[in-house]
Amino acid sequence: MTEKTEYISRDLLLFLMSFFYIIPVAYVYIYYDNNSSISSIISEDNSKYIILFFMILMGTATILYEYKRDDTYSLAIISILLVSIYILLYFPEGHILHYLFASIAFISILLFMIRHCNRECYQECYVLHILLHIQMLLLLFLIINKDDNIFLYESIYLLNFAVFYFYIHSK
Numbered sequence: 001m002t003e004k005t006e007y008i009s010r011d012l013l014l015f016l017m018s019f020f021y022i023i024p025v026a027y028v029y030i031y032y033d034n035n036s037s038i039s040s041i042i043s044e045d046n047s048k049y050i051i052l053f054f055m056i057l058m059g060t061a062t063i064l065y066e067y068k069r070d071d072t073y074s075l076a077i078i079s080i081l082l083v084s085i086y087i088l089l090y091f092p093e094g095h096i097l098h099y100l101f102a103s104i105a106f107i108s109i110l111l112f113m114i115r116h117c118n119r120e121c122y123q124e125c126y127v128l129h130i131l132l133h134i135q136m137l138l139l140l141f142l143i144i145n146k147d148d149n150i151f152l153y154e155s156i157y158l159l160n161f162a163v164f165y166f167y168i169h170s171k
Contacts, residue, residue, distance in 0.1 A: 020057040109135070120171055139157065
């Protein structure tokens, strides 16, 4: 770890991650108009650069945070998640590469949760396991309903992941 990153606390990094992430979330909330998915908002030409800018800021704080956690697997999974989000923004919803990178992002989230369920508490941490099982169920709903309106499932999937992430921070 470099000297500069040693002085940045994990709490500050988590705050910065949250702050930078709130802007894309607010953007999606403001521009939601019965859209069928989050992608239908964030991959629009008038949206994707604003979303990308704040996701890069959030991603930088996230990478530093994960680096401070000193878990190579967690850092790798989060890096894959972030890169897949950055790439999927460049392809319109409906493009095969958009679906490929969205799938990688959703699977990365699930893998991150599995990793931390095993790392943090194995079988003794019921809250993490409940959140993981909810995530698995939501992913199944997303797959089954991929051609329908999945906005709600995506939103709950991301919210559940955020709760999970904050929970492991508090441990």
